[in-house]
Amino acid sequence: MTDAIELIRRQVSNLHQELVRYGLVVWTAGNVSGRVPGEDLFVIKPSGVPYEELTPENMIVCDLDGNVVAGGHSPSSDTAAHAYVYRHLPEVGGVVHTHSTYACAWAARGEAVPCVLTAMADEFGAEIPVGPFALIGDDSIGRGIVETLRGHRSPAVLMKSHGVFTIGKDAKAAVKAAVMCEDVARTVHISRQLGEPLPIAQADIDSLNFRYQNVYGQQPAAR
Amino acid sequence: MTDAIELIRRQVSNLHQELVRYGLVVWTAGNVSGRVPGEDLFVIKPSGVPYEELTPENMIVCDLDGNVVAGGHSPSSDTAAHAYVYRHLPEVGGVVHTHSTYACAWAARGEAVPCVLTAMADEFGAEIPVGPFALIGDDSIGRGIVETLRGHRSPAVLMKSHGVFTIGKDAKAAVKAAVMCEDVARTVHISRQLGEPLPIAQADIDSLNFRYQNVYGQQPAAR
Amino acid sequence: MTDAIELIRRQVSNLHQELVRYGLVVWTAGNVSGRVPGEDLFVIKPSGVPYEELTPENMIVCDLDGNVVAGGHSPSSDTAAHAYVYRHLPEVGGVVHTHSTYACAWAARGEAVPCVLTAMADEFGAEIPVGPFALIGDDSIGRGIVETLRGHRSPAVLMKSHGVFTIGKDAKAAVKAAVMCEDVARTVHISRQLGEPLPIAQADIDSLNFRYQNVYGQQPAAR
Amino acid sequence: MTDAIELIRRQVSNLHQELVRYGLVVWTAGNVSGRVPGEDLFVIKPSGVPYEELTPENMIVCDLDGNVVAGGHSPSSDTAAHAYVYRHLPEVGGVVHTHSTYACAWAARGEAVPCVLTAMADEFGAEIPVGPFALIGDDSIGRGIVETLRGHRSPAVLMKSHGVFTIGKDAKAAVKAAVMCEDVARTVHISRQLGEPLPIAQADIDSLNFRYQNVYGQQPAAR
Numbered sequence: 001m002t003d004a005i006e007l008i009r010r011q012v013s014n015l016h017q018e019l020v021r022y023g024l025v026v027w028t029a030g031n032v033s034g035r036v037p038g039e040d041l042f043v044i045k046p047s048g049v050p051y052e053e054l055t056p057e058n059m060i061v062c063d064l065d066g067n068v069v070a071g072g073h074s075p076s077s078d079t080a081a082h083a084y085v086y087r088h089l090p091e092v093g094g095v096v097h098t099h100s101t102y103a104c105a106w107a108a109r110g111e112a113v114p115c116v117l118t119a120m121a122d123e124f125g126a127e128i129p130v131g132p133f134a135l136i137g138d139d140s141i142g143r144g145i146v147e148t149l150r151g152h153r154s155p156a157v158l159m160k161s162h163g164v165f166t167i168g169k170d171a172k173a174a175v176k177a178a179v180m181c182e183d184v185a186r187t188v189h190i191s192r193q194l195g196e197p198l199p200i201a202q203a204d205i206d207s208l209n210f211r212y213q214n215v216y217g218q219q220p221a222a223r
Numbered sequence: 224m225t226d227a228i229e230l231i232r233r234q235v236s237n238l239h240q241e242l243v244r245y246g247l248v249v250w251t252a253g254n255v256s257g258r259v260p261g262e263d264l265f266v267i268k269p270s271g272v273p274y275e276e277l278t279p280e281n282m283i284v285c286d287l288d289g290n291v292v293a294g295g296h297s298p299s300s301d302t303a304a305h306a307y308v309y310r311h312l313p314e315v316g317g318v319v320h321t322h323s324t325y326a327c328a329w330a331a332r333g334e335a336v337p338c339v340l341t342a343m344a345d346e347f348g349a350e351i352p353v354g355p356f357a358l359i360g361d362d363s364i365g366r367g368i369v370e371t372l373r374g375h376r377s378p379a380v381l382m383k384s385h386g387v388f389t390i391g392k393d394a395k396a397a398v399k400a401a402v403m404c405e406d407v408a409r410t411v412h413i414s415r416q417l418g419e420p421l422p423i424a425q426a427d428i429d430s431l432n433f434r435y436q437n438v439y440g441q442q443p444a445a446r
Numbered sequence: 447m448t449d450a451i452e453l454i455r456r457q458v459s460n461l462h463q464e465l466v467r468y469g470l471v472v473w474t475a476g477n478v479s480g481r482v483p484g485e486d487l488f489v490i491k492p493s494g495v496p497y498e499e500l501t502p503e504n505m506i507v508c509d510l511d512g513n514v515v516a517g518g519h520s521p522s523s524d525t526a527a528h529a530y531v532y533r534h535l536p537e538v539g540g541v542v543h544t545h546s547t548y549a550c551a552w553a554a555r556g557e558a559v560p561c562v563l564t565a566m567a568d569e570f571g572a573e574i575p576v577g578p579f580a581l582i583g584d585d586s587i588g589r590g591i592v593e594t595l596r597g598h599r600s601p602a603v604l605m606k607s608h609g610v611f612t613i614g615k616d617a618k619a620a621v622k623a624a625v626m627c628e629d630v631a632r633t634v635h636i637s638r639q640l641g642e643p644l645p646i647a648q649a650d651i652d653s654l655n656f657r658y659q660n661v662y663g664q665q666p667a668a669r
Numbered sequence: 670m671t672d673a674i675e676l677i678r679r680q681v682s683n684l685h686q687e688l689v690r691y692g693l694v695v696w697t698a699g700n701v702s703g704r705v706p707g708e709d710l711f712v713i714k715p716s717g718v719p720y721e722e723l724t725p726e727n728m729i730v731c732d733l734d735g736n737v738v739a740g741g742h743s744p745s746s747d748t749a750a751h752a753y754v755y756r757h758l759p760e761v762g763g764v765v766h767t768h769s770t771y772a773c774a775w776a777a778r779g780e781a782v783p784c785v786l787t788a789m790a791d792e793f794g795a796e797i798p799v800g801p802f803a804l805i806g807d808d809s810i811g812r813g814i815v816e817t818l819r820g821h822r823s824p825a826v827l828m829k830s831h832g833v834f835t836i837g838k839d840a841k842a843a844v845k846a847a848v849m850c851e852d853v854a855r856t857v858h859i860s861r862q863l864g865e866p867l868p869i870a871q872a873d874i875d876s877l878n879f880r881y882q883n884v885y886g887q888q889p890a891a892r
Contacts, residue, residue: 022695026245026406027399029342077438099342101406105414108339110421116777118805118831119698119768135427136341137434161423162341176696183695183770191774192417194861198779200830204804211806215746249468249629250622252565300661322565324629328637331562333644358650359564360657384646385564415640472691472852473845475788523884545788547852551860554785556867581873582787583880607869608787638863 005070008034008043008171009056015175019098020051022179030098031076034171035086037093040064042086046073077136084142085167089150094171096178099163102185103128107158113185115205116197120184125153125209128181133160141165153209156181228293231257231266231394232279238398242321243274245402253321254299257394258309260316263287265309269296300359307365308390312373317394319401322386325408326351330381336408338428339420343407348376348432351404356383364388376432379404451516454480454489454617455502461621465544466497468625476544476609477522480617481532483539486510488532492519523582530588531613535596540617542624545609548631549574553604559631561651562643566630571599571655574627579606587611599655602627674739677703677712677840678725684844688767689720691848699767700745703840704755706762709733711755715742746805753811754836758819763840765847768832771854772797776827782854785866787877789853794822794878797850802829810834822878825850 012034019025019032028051033044043059060071066083068075076082082095106113106128113128115121120128131148134140145165148157155177156166164181168174191197235257242248242255251274256267266282283294289306291298299305305318329336329351336351338344343351354371357363368388371380378400379389387404391397414420458480465471465478474497479490489505506517512529514521522528528541552559552574559574561567566574577594580586591611594603601623602612610627614620637643681703688694688701697720702713712728729740735752737744745751751764775782775797782797784790789797800817803809814834817826824846825835833850837843860866 026402099340099406099410101410101413104340104410105417108411108414108420109418111418116830117768117773133421133423133427135430161339161421179695183768187768187770187773188777189413189417190770190858191777194774194858195778195780197777198802198830200802204802207804249625322563322629322633324633324636327563327633328640331634331637331643332641334641356644356646356650358653384562384644412636412640472848545786545852545856547856547859550786550856551863554857554860554866555864557864579867579869579873581876607785607867635859635863 002036002039004036004038005041005043005061006056008036009059009061011171012043012045013054013056013059015171016045016051016054018175018179019096022182024098024100024178024182025051026099030100031078031082031096032171032175033076033079033082033095035093036061041069042082042095044079044082045076046071047076049073078141080136080139081141081145081165084139085145085165088142088146089167091169092167092174094168094174096166096168096171096174097163098178098182100178100182100185102189103156103158103164103182104162105189106130106185107163108161110160112158113188114197114199116188116191116200117184118200118208119180120188121200121205121208122212123177123180124156124184125205125213128154128156128158128185131157131159131165133162225259225262227259227261228264228266228284229279231259232282232284234394235266235268236277236279236282238394239268239274239277241398241402242319245405247321247323247401247405248274249322253323254301254305254319255394255398256299256302256305256309256318258316259284264292265305265318267302267305268299269294270299272296301364303359303362304364304368304388307362308368308388311365311369312390314392315390315397317391317397319389319391319394319397320386321401321405323401323405323408325412326379326381326387326405327385328412329353329408330386331384333383335381336411337420337422339411339414339423340407341423341431342403343411344423344428344431345435346400346403347379347407348428348436351377351379351381351408354380354382354388356385448482448485450482450484451487451489451507452502454482455505455507457617458489458491459500459502459505461617462491462497462500464621464625465542468628470544470546470624470628471497472545476546477524477528477542478617478621479522479525479528479532479541481539482507487515488528488541490525490528491522492517493522495519524587526582526585527587527591527611530585531591531611534588534592535613537615538613538620540614540620542612542614542617542620543609544624544628546624546628546631548635549602549604549610549628550608551635552576552631553609554607556606558604559627559634560643560645562634562637562646563630564646564654565626566634567646567651567654568658569623569626570602570630571651571659574600574602574604574631577603577605577611579608671705671708673705673707674710674712674730675725677705678728678730680840681712681714682723682725682728684840685714685720685723687844687848688765691851693767693769693847693851694720695768699769700747700751700765701840701844702745702748702751702764704762705730710738711751711764713748713751714745715740716745718742747810749805749808750810750814750834753808754814754834757811757815758836760838761836761843763837763843765835765837765840765843766832767847767851769847769851769854771858772825772827772833772851773831774858775799775854776832777830779829781827782857783866783868784874785857785860785869786853787869788849789857790869790874790877791881792846792849793825793853794874794882797823797825797827797854800826800828800834802831
């Protein structure tokens with residue numbers, strides 16, 4: 001086991017706690033994965049194991065076809081989708097999947113979340129788009145994620161009638177995108193309950209997004 | 224006291240904490256029971272005792288007519304309904320009752336939760352059905368639960384103007400169903416606030432449900 | 447200081463933590479009081495003190511006119527309303543005031559919460575009624591509470607444009623009523639967002655309420 | 670480093686935990702600052718640092734033009750707005766910025782929160798007003814805050830399509846205003862979902878606000 005794998009095991013295990021803390025998951029219904037830098041591998045949650053029982057040791061290591069390389073459990077049932085993303089989007093270092101409430105509420109109607117908050121312009125730079133309805137079991141979900149997000153500013157996609165997938169330069173960035181996705185999906189939903197949110201001009205969205213992705217924080221922001 | 228009874232006392236006591244953790248109950252308004260394998264007995268919450276004071280020792284053991292066999296308190300006021308389910312559905316090993324918010328909101332209108340999320344197809348395989356209005360005090364509630372759930376894929380029923388009952392192969396599976404029931408009742412409610420969720424084709428619901436009940440997780444999924 | 451006063455100081459101090467735990471209060475905006483059995487006194491929260499700094503020692507003891515008898519701080523700014531209730535409803539041993547979200551949402555429209563859940567028939571036995579708009583500073587609020595609740599089954603009143611007051615045989619029963627009031631106000635609100643909840647027949651409400659107030663729990667239910 | 674600076678560093682660091690506790694922030698998206706009494710300085714959150722890693726030591730000290738005077742990180746990306754407020758409103762000792770959900774939902778529609786609750790009359794004395802849409806990067810946000818709040822009773826402004834800024838005599842008062850702003854934005858939103866909240870007469874708003882700002886609590890209320 002290389003040091004890089006150990007590091008990603010620990011990161012991926014810990015980041016699942018952020019899904020719990022921000023209320024994005026119930027029972028065992030969400031998962032985080034992280035690419036191992038310099039190797040054709042990624043680390044992902046075991047299937048059906050409660051969040052409080054996750055440890056670096058019980059994380060599953062897979063190759064980019066989703067085959068288990070190390071680990072005593074089955075990998076997440078969403079492993080094929082994560083693997084497809086890593087194979088087709090080489091700049092992606094982390095993937096997150098959740099059924100977070102408000103994002104799923106938009107996904108169930110097949111509606112994109114419009115970009116009507118400056119924080120959304122910062123993080124997503126556009127609407128949060130909708131991907132196709134796809135059944136689990138083959139590459140349909142992975143292909144739907146990649147086709148929707150390739151060339152899109154948004155690191156999050158609402159898969160129709162299903163849930164959210166987010167990507168990032170590493171697993172932490174993908175988790176941040178999942179947290180912010182639910183946050184803006186909730187705020188825009190609530191705003192629309194009593195009327196139409198005001199649009200933000202495209203030039204302002206562009207300018208906010210450029211600034212945030214380049215100057216915010218102590219170092220360049222994730223994706 | 225047999226070992227089997229001790230085990231179920233401990234499980235049932237602990238599982239009540241999941242109701243609290245997932246916000247399904249306030250004060251003393253929900254309860255879990257578990258059938259004792261190999262005996263005509265089940266273990267249930269004492270009536271009116273706060274969740275933080277529940278221990279394996281103060282759980283109540285009842286026979287399948289709901290008569291107390293062991294325990295220093297009165298059993299839950301919903302004991303007759305649990306007993307009826309155990310008498311009439313021999314494959315059921317656990318029953319849960321809650322007044323969780325979103326499920327009750329559908330129950331108050333007497334409306335089933337439509338199956339419009341893949342997670343709902345996985346867990347429930349159908350809409351979450353509505354059972355009859357029934358008063359406490361005789362077998363009306365138990366009969367309403369059994370008549371609604373017998374032959375139905377859903378492990379959850381919304382009893383009209385009342386609350387949720389869920390069943391499972393054991394108490395843990397019934398608790399999981401109660402958690403997922405509130406989760407999908409909430410997401411579908413929120414989705415419908417701004418329009419109609421997209422339907423999922425019946426063949427897709429069937430396929431998702433079959434797969435989830437047979438291949439998901441480290442071992443066969445509950446119910 | 448009598449033992450009875452010490453006991454009520456401790457109960458009232460501890461019960462404020464239930465308001466926090468159930469999310470009924472933010473900052474310092476709610477209060478609990480309890481009558482001292484056998485004396486013309488009650489114990490109430492000090493004004494403007496954070497919930498985490500409340501102790502039995504800093505509770506304020508007042509006479510039934512609301513004058514401070516013991517305590518180093520000013521009493522809650524709602525003391526006059528509590529005192530009025532104790533003077534005019536001798537069977538009341540506890541009073542709670544909150545601005546809990548859903549109850550206030552009904553109060554802001556001046557609308558009673560209709561009795562459309564069996565749990566609400568159990569606890570409230572009727573709609574949760576609306577009291578008059580009243581300014582703080584004299585007996586208007588107290589009088590509005592008493593005139594609305596005297597002869598009413600409900601232990602909770604929604605004071606118009608203001609918040610909730612609940613009463614009970616002791617402070618714990620009044621806190622339970624405040625918790626259940628917010629719970630049913632929330633559930634009925636959410637139910638009505640997507641249609642009209644089904645009515646429950648008056649005879650069924652009567653029967654549920656009679657049973658619950660007389661046979662539920664390990665001992666007779668509060669109020 | 671003076672004692673005054675040390676004190677404000679500690680206060681500002683600790684007060685960020687209140688934003689977390691009351692659910693006003695996710696990830697790193699809100700900030701508190703406090704003016705150093707007797708000096709032309711204020712203390713503010715470092716940019717992009719998680720709330721659980723904030724300490725008095727890593728707070729940033731700025732002059733009133735927003736230049737860093739002490740601190741090992743970049744200051745919050747909202748520093749220019751805070752600085753503008755301190756330069757133009759000398760009575761202000763604390764500023765808070767959040768993207769709290771319900772306040773942002775009103776801000777996204779560009780709608781003021783009407784004063785329809787007595788608690789809102791107490792704290793805000795008026796509607797919570799809307800400020801202009803303004804991009805980050807120059808003084809536009811600061812100017813929008815000051816122009817909206819100067820001469821207004823409300824210590825909170827909803828910046829259009831963006832979020833909330835609150836002011837107070839010190840950082841704690843500004844945090845309290847942020848907590849109460851979200852609380853009333855939520856309650857009034859929920860109330861309006863099912864109809865129109867009743868208006869409160871202007872004379873009653875005036876009287877409630879005067880009383881609260883002068884007699885409530887153990888000492889004069891903030892702002």
